[in-house]
Structure formats: C-alpha cells, structure tokens
Amino acid sequence: MGMKRLHCLLFLSYVYVVIAANAKPVVPLLQSINWPIIKAQLFSPEQKIKNDNLITLITPVRAVNAAIVPIEIIANIAQSKSFYIEKIYLIVDNNPAPVVGVLTLSPINGLASLTTRIRINAYSPVRVITQTSDGQLHMSANFVKASGGCSAPASASNKHALKRRGKMKLRQQPKQGLFQLHFMISHPNYSGLQINQLTRHWIPADYVNQVKLTLNNKQLIAFSGGISLSENPSLHFYLEKMVAGKVLAQVSDSQGRNYQQQWQVSAKGQLKPLRQ
Amino acid sequence: MKKFLWGVMIYWCHITIQAQPLLFTEVVDGLFVFEGKIADVFDEKKGMVANVTFIIGSTSVAIIDTGSSYRQGLLIKQAIRQQTNLPIKYIINSHVHLDHIFGNQAFVIDKPQFISHHKYPAQLNAKGSYYLNRLNAPWYAGTQIIQPTRLIHQKTIINLGNRELVLMPLINAHTDHDLMVFDQKSATLIAGDIIFVNHCPVLDGSLIGWINLISQLQKIHISQIVPGHGPVSTKKMALMKIKHYLITLRAAVTTAIKNQINLATASKTLLLDHAQDWQLFDEFHQRNIITAYTELEWE
C-alpha cells in the first residue's frame, strides 16, 4: 500500500471521528487500518470491547512535543476486592510498535488512575483498554495530532539520561484519601528510530521493557512494554495505603540490563532510598 | 478586462516583491539587521522569522544566521551587495534551528568559512534531514544542508579588517550549542536565540544554564543586543523580560514537581498569566514547561 493511500485512510478515519464527535457527545469508536490487526493480536475474537465510561483517557489534542506526550488515565471506579481493573493496555495505533505497554494492577492500588509520557510518531488514535477482574474489556480512545515522536532526535538532556541510566526516584503524596506514588527511572529509552548524532547511523533500540514494584514482597504495579515510552520513563499511580517496610523496584531493559532500588517505608509512609 | 488587469498587477507585484532584497536596517555603523517576522516558521510561506545580521569591516563581511531557505540566502546576499562589494568571509550560525541556518547554501560560491559551535555538527546530523522534510513548501525547493568548516571550542576573535568580532561558544542554554557574537567596535551583542524580544522564548537546552548565562550577561558592558527574534533592544530591556520569564518558569515547575503535579496538568496550568507578555505564547509556552519539567525533575 502506498503512503498516499495510507494517509487517505487515516484522514478518512479522522473525518469520521470529528463528525461523530460533533454529532453526539459519546466517545466515538476511533478507527484506523492498524487497529483490527492490533486487536486480533492482543485479544481473542470472542472478547467484546465495551466503549463505556469505566475509564477516561486524557490526551492533548495536538502534542506540543511528540517525544513527550503526557497521558492521563482516569479510573471511574474504585479498586475493590470484588471488582477491579487488573490490566491496562496503552496503544498508539500508528506507532511503529503500537503497544506502548501493559500495566498490571490490583485492589491494593485503591484506584487504577495513572499518568505517564509516551512518544507518538504520527497522527493516531491513542487508546486505553482495561481488563476488569470479571474478564471484560473496556475502552477509551482519543485522536492525537503529533508527528515524529519516535524518530525525533533525543533531547538536549539525553546525555544526562545516559550517564544516569538506571537511577530511580520514588516519591509519595496523600491524595484523594489514597497515596499517589511517582516512580521515575532515568533511561534514554532509544526507540531504534533515532539517528546517532556523531556516526549518523541508527541508534539501536534500547528501552525499559519491564518494571515491577513491590511493597514487602506484594506487587504494587507492573509494566511491560516497548519503544513508545518517552525518555526517562515516569509513572504516577495510586496505593490504598502505605505500610511500613520496604519497596523494591526491579527494572530491566531490552539490552538485558537489570536495575534495582529499594526504599524504606516509615510507619508514617515516608520513603527513604536505601543504598544498594 | 479590469479583473484581468488586476490579476496582472497582483502577479507583477508578487514578482517584484520576491525579487526585492530583504529590508536590512543599519543599527550602528556597518552593522545591518533584518528583523524576522514574529511568527511560527511553519505558519509562514517563506519562513523568514529569524533575525539576520551582517557586519561590514574594512576588508570583509561576516553574516550571523542566514534564514530558513536557499532563496532567503540569495535575498540576503542581494541586500549585502547593495552596501558593499567586499568578500563575504564568514558565515556564523548561532545554533542549528531551522530558521537560522538554511540560507547558508547561497554563500557556498563565495567560499566563506562556515563557523559554528563545536557541538553544532552533531545536532546538524541528528536534525538536518528531519528539518528539511518538514520544510516542504515550494519556497524551500532546492534547499540543502551545508556542513560547517570551522568549529569554535573557546572564545575566538575573527577580524574583518578594522573590526574584531568575538565568538562566544556557550555550554547549555537555549540549546546545547549556542554561539554568540560580540562586535567590539560598537559593543553590540548578536545573541542568537539566547535572547528573545516579544517572541515567546523557546527552551531546547537547559533552563538552569540559560538563567545562569543571562545573569552573567548582566555584568558585561553591552550597549545593545540583536536578539534571535524581535527588535534590537538595549541590554537592560532585552535581558530583564526574558530573565523574568525563565526564573518564574523555573520556580513554578520546581514547585509543581515538589507537589507531584503531573506533567499533563503542569503543562496546561502554569504561568498562564504570562501570556500577555509574549507573542506566540500558545505555540511555545507549553513546550517550555515540558522541557523544563523533564530537566528539573532529575535535579
């Protein structure tokens, strides 16, 4: 298929979305030529995806920096033991690797709301699909105008990201009766589509592909993903309560490096990094 | 018939406008500035948004920045030739952003030194073809990437005969490879995008580095500044406003990070009251918050 045809199709799907969005306030099902393929790879044909209000995805309409597009996922239900969001798929249809990542959550989170930052390489629907504990799938999607996020040259601070690679930060703050945690890991997160400034060759892909955080050996959140997270991956998420003990973060990247960091949690929930 | 004549008139005007050299103003004796339009380069057909300076000495001419296209480069040369026939010996690029460099090609035939910061080639390699892809309007047809021939590692003086220019490579400010030029004779600083006047500043390097640099400039004797965008200004006027913006940006973003205000919220809510101070605020301010946030959160 020629690029023209592809653009044409993308444009058509976009027109459809705009018309649909103007016609009724309900979130329209955003189409793209890639979506049916992605869907078939991730889910079985029997699984229906509901467009309900279980989650709300917030994205900018136009990304001011396609390499760092802030994404907010708002859960409109609490995480209860009987019914909760257990998986969140974040997808950018028209990215070279459309699945940004999959997050695993549990009732321990209290609320499954998250924020992170992603690269968007072309005008594309961005979608969040959540799987609830009853096995049902729910979707929220937006169209984002952005281009060049995966191939955009690394930022000026990129050399610091290289130097600090593997350095982590974790902070917490009481919010909405819960605790909001902010986890960060410094990593250049090379997409494989950027050009080395000195050699003018492609920089090989080198990105964080696994993150797991535990508190006293109980999993708080887990992420596994591809090239589309921005440089220096960042994740805000919730915990129902902070318990005294130790938080352990385990991270690995696509080059097989492993990173670990521990934090002591005080009785009041204060975090203090522990030396390795 | 009337309509037809109007059509011809408009077409004729169009041609003469295209053929006319750019309007340069002689700011001080022998130092000429073309003031770019305050607009986003992608919103302008001809992308002539950045300032261009040329300086005439007793034996040669230096140009600082060359606009965004081969054709703009030709227009700059025409304007210079109205003033002098001295050889164009130096083309200095303040940094690699596309609105400042793509007229270089028009001067290759003059065999000047193409001078830039020592980190410029790396950035040109990383961004050059990406920029050319984006400059796809007919006006840019034929525009090519020209590699620098002389790299500046430390403070360096070049001579135009009776006139010395000091080249000042910087560490990390607007970008990580800014090069400023100081004309000793008139104490004029040609600052490139280190200074924005009226045009919202654009951060693509280090906020902390940029603020430090502006504090240093406040201590140096400078009689006037040619900014990268906006009118030539006195030192005090030029530095005060941009410093205020950058310092309040640093304070607001630092507080947001401390309070775990996430990037999405921060980029939509911080310092909106500064909108009245700058043109193109909507185009660049959010981007600045994102760049500042991702720098400061690792400090």
Ligand SMILES: [Zn+2]
């Ligand atoms: Zn610039």
